[in-house]
Amino acid sequence: MNVSIREKSPIVHCMTNKVVANFQANGLLAIGASPIMGDEEREVEELVTLSNILSLNIGTLNERTYSSMLVAGRVANQIGIPVVLDPVGVGATRYRLQAVDRLLDEVKINLIRCNTGELASLMKKEWASKGVDSGNGQLDRKEEAMALARQKECIVVVTGEEDIVTDGSCLKTVRAGHVRMTTVTGTGCLLSSILGAHLALTSKNHVELLSSALYEYGASGEEAAEKTEFSGAFQQAFLDRLSARGWRYDV
Structure with missing residues (x-):
């Protein structure tokens, strides 16, 4: 079956951080998805029921939004839509x-998208965190990613120089992207919600599908880097390259 994000136009409910909300919404629009950005607890249940995907991001976590996330996650589980978790800087503070x-105890998460430092924290491994960035340490990324996927019964995507996608039994790696993607805020956060949008396309072959999406995303960064010199222009060019791609798959 041949499907595309633009034809499906999945509604992605993003409960995200204030630093990246605008970029994340524009990036989802660029690929043909439809973002909802509400996080008020009094309306979050209704917003989730309108959506195809729930994307949770803890980048600027506070008690108000966290309470809303718990409510939204439970509702998403009740109505059967996938939930994505981006545990931004999870090892930075207790x-x-x-x-x-x-969240992982009380909400069924379908996809965790993290960097290597966040993976280490989730698996309770020693790691030198650097704020919300990846940091430094020694870790068997593939082994720990597969272990986390089995433990939480979900898809795990670990991004870095080599991206990993695994469901705990099958594992694929992707090499695409450009270092300049790390010089603008929000490329990882946007990626999490874009991968979430792909979960709306099919209930099968998620490892293969998300691997393809990771390649398209990384290739967009490479193309944007070729066309620009400075960060502001890169960010705009990156959105343009996302918009130029077809986001169509055989599933």
């Missing part, structure tokens, strides 16, 4: 780690 642990 508060973040405790909040993510509770």
